[in-house]
Amino acid sequence: MLHIKPILSSLMRSKSAPVLLLLQIILSVAIVANASFIINERLSLMQRESGYAEDQILTFNLYNFDPAIDNMKQNQVDQQILRSLPNVIDASYSNMLPLSGSGWMDRYVDGPDADTAKSTPGFAFYLGNEHLLNVMGAKLIAGRNFTADEINTSLDDSGMMALVSQPLAKAFWGDESPLGKTMYQGEQAVTIIGVVDKLQGAWVDHENFEYSVIQNIDFGGSSSNKSYMVRALPEHIPALEEAISKALYAENPNRVVENFQTLTTIKNLTYSNHRLMATVLSIMVVLLLLITALGLTGMVMFNIQRRTKQIGTRRALGARKRDIIEYFMVENYLICIVGGVIGGMLSLVLGQQLMSLYSLPMVPVIYPIISVIGLLVVTTLAVIVPAAKAANISPAMATRSV
Amino acid sequence: MLSMKNISKVFKTDLVETHALRDFNLEVNEGEFVAVTGPSGSGKTTFLNIAGLLEGFTSGEFSLDGVNVSNLSDNKSAKVRNEKIGFIFQGFNLIPDLNLAENVEVPLRYRGMNASERKRRVESALEQVGLGARMKHLPTQLSGGQQQRVAIARALAGEPRFLLADEPTGNLDSLMARQVMELLENINQQGTTIIMVTHDSELARRAQRNIQIVDGQVCDFSMYQPAATGTR
Numbered sequence A: 001m002l003h004i005k006p007i008l009s010s011l012m013r014s015k016s017a018p019v020l021l022l023l024q025i026i027l028s029v030a031i032v033a034n035a036s037f038i039i040n041e042r043l044s045l046m047q048r049e050s051g052y053a054e055d056q057i058l059t060f061n062l063y064n065f066d067p068a069i070d071n072m073k074q075n076q077v078d079q080q081i082l083r084s085l086p087n088v089i090d091a092s093y094s095n096m097l098p099l100s101g102s103g104w105m106d107r108y109v110d111g112p113d114a115d116t117a118k119s120t121p122g123f124a125f126y127l128g129n130e131h132l133l134n135v136m137g138a139k140l141i142a143g144r145n146f147t148a149d150e151i152n153t154s155l156d157d158s159g160m161m162a163l164v165s166q167p168l169a170k171a172f173w174g175d176e177s178p179l180g181k182t183m184y185q186g187e188q189a190v191t192i193i194g195v196v197d198k199l200q201g202a203w204v205d206h207e208n209f210e211y212s213v214i215q216n217i218d219f220g221g222s223s224s225n226k227s228y229m230v231r232a233l234p235e236h237i238p239a240l241e242e243a244i245s246k247a248l249y250a251e252n253p254n255r256v257v258e259n260f261q262t263l264t265t266i267k268n269l270t271y272s273n274h275r276l277m278a279t280v281l282s283i284m285v286v287l288l289l290l291i292t293a294l295g296l297t298g299m300v301m302f303n304i305q306r307r308t309k310q311i312g313t314r315r316a317l318g319a320r321k322r323d324i325i326e327y328f329m330v331e332n333y334l335i336c337i338v339g340g341v342i343g344g345m346l347s348l349v350l351g352q353q354l355m356s357l358y359s360l361p362m363v364p365v366i367y368p369i370i371s372v373i374g375l376l377v378v379t380t381l382a383v384i385v386p387a388a389k390a391a392n393i394s395p396a397m398a399t400r401s402v
Numbered sequence B: 001m002l003s004m005k006n007i008s009k010v011f012k013t014d015l016v017e018t019h020a021l022r023d024f025n026l027e028v029n030e031g032e033f034v035a036v037t038g039p040s041g042s043g044k045t046t047f048l049n050i051a052g053l054l055e056g057f058t059s060g061e062f063s064l065d066g067v068n069v070s071n072l073s074d075n076k077s078a079k080v081r082n083e084k085i086g087f088i089f090q091g092f093n094l095i096p097d098l099n100l101a102e103n104v105e106v107p108l109r110y111r112g113m114n115a116s117e118r119k120r121r122v123e124s125a126l127e128q129v130g131l132g133a134r135m136k137h138l139p140t141q142l143s144g145g146q147q148q149r150v151a152i153a154r155a156l157a158g159e160p161r162f163l164l165a166d167e168p169t170g171n172l173d174s175l176m177a178r179q180v181m182e183l184l185e186n187i188n189q190q191g192t193t194i195i196m197v198t199h200d201s202e203l204a205r206r207a208q209r210n211i212q213i214v215d216g217q218v219c220d221f222s223m224y225q226p227a228a229t230g231t232r
Helices: A004-013 A016-046 A071-084 A132-136 A166-173 A234-251 A263-270 A272-306 A308-316 A321-358 A366-391 A395-399 B044-051 B074-084 B100-110 B115-128 B144-157 B174-189 B201-206
Strands: A057-064 A088-094 A123-127 A140-143 A160-165 A182-185 A188-196 A212-215 A225-232 A255-262 B002-012 B017-028 B033-037 B059-064 B085-088 B162-166 B193-197 B209-214 B217-223
Touching: A004 A321, A004 B100, A016 A272, A016 A321, A016 A366, A057 A071, A057 A234, A057 A263, A071 A088, A071 A225, A071 A234, A088 A132, A132 A225, A160 A166, A166 A188, A188 A212, A225 A234, A234 A255, A255 A263, A263 A272, A272 A308, A272 A321, A272 A366, A308 A321, A308 A395, A321 A366, A395 B044, B002 B044, B017 B044, B017 B217, B033 B044, B033 B174, B033 B201, B044 B162, B044 B193, B074 B085, B074 B100, B085 B144, B100 B115, B100 B144, B115 B144, B144 B174, B162 B174, B174 B193, B174 B201
Parallel strands: A123 A212, A160 A188, B033 B193, B033 B209, B085 B162, B162 B193
Antiparallel strands: A057 A225, A057 A255, A088 A225, A140 A188, A160 A212, A182 A188, B002 B017, B002 B059, B209 B217
């Protein structure tokens, strides 16, 4: 039988310590709920499927300093060299590296008249040849890839085609198939020929991160500095770095091959701030719960010491050991629940402020609820041992002078 | 009512053994008012603790209300204490954060009694000790004598078969002590068996029977005539 009323009366008449603990719990719930939400947001971001064969993709930069080099021709030769290396599955030039935080962004419109045409959302704008899709490991779910003879070398060429990511297709065309649609980049027409399941862009925090397009342009000839992606099985990647450098220097020593990174490394670097934030907040949540647990344990121990004779008297009057344990559990659960409810409401208010100040999403109600449940678990763990100790106080304590 | 045969209580430490009670024998009949006296350290409180099932004993046999209570589990001891024994302590042992009604209610809650029955008993017990009008007061708002009357009400509310009183007037002045004693005598007249530990020989004389404990043993049984100034 839970003796809530007299416990509540007792708490109301001896407020100081419970009020301090209540404040600690209110703040803990408010902070833990918001911190847990942010942690979960960050973890969700990091756990998104990229759609790429991350651990099979090796990227590097190539700088051609030799003014005599024909970049257009050299680009083709270099890609042939890369594809011919042992254990290489495929290789391609790309104007930008996925998840790298740096790249191109563009948008199409659905008609030649800029005033009346409807614009797609902004998307990551990959330029590449027929090999790029295979190098990325991205999955084509509708339409087809480019063929070798469809590849352009300049943004001004005609016969532009594009592969679009499924999220972009859904966002712009809904349930309608985008295949065969003609879109425009300025006055230039682009025909959608394929839909890729997932194709993330370069900016992991961007709201249009899942919106991407690959256009049929091998742009590697336009510049002396370029990025390449080579796909191989993970066990072959370490040896490949040396093989690539050796082969490219053998072709032309007057250049620099550097900055080898797998896509996994790039992804880890890009998400390092999120990981750090999640780690710091997790440590803070654990510390906060630990401090709250210590506060609860401290208050229970203080109360036991203060009420030793009272506990003995209760035992003398017929309280069983479990009644004494129950007393302390109920007393602290009451503080915890009241603190949890107020703290939960505070966390929602706090979340609303964060939402308006920093454009963060609203904290869902489930987070305060889970925080309160977590706090009840912490309360149980923090109180059960000292309460059990209190239950062992002899009823004979009632007749002693303490 | 209460029967102790050859009860011994030994407190052991690494260095010494202290015999608080040795071959202690006592029979108390239903409806008796027994005073227990003796010098400090004689074993009075140990006897009271054992009689009230507040602590165990080393050897011997103890039966209460015809039931052997020598080896009861902790839970069963608590049940017997709650249902059959009423306690009155020297320091009143009221819970300072609870008002009078809540204090009196404490043992009734442990019995699992419903709210209306608890309310009826609390009101009746506080009326009986003359504090029916002060149920919402806190113990600190009462005098020592009034607090002891609340403690008596708490003991009475459970309608126990017998009352154990540990120096019930020890912290009271003579006037209040007399009032409390009169209250106990009234309770005894209504049929409740009372065992009272006291240092006060005058109060002890007002009991029907006085037992002296010396060195952990009952050393003398004396039948007292009702005191000339007493109520009986």
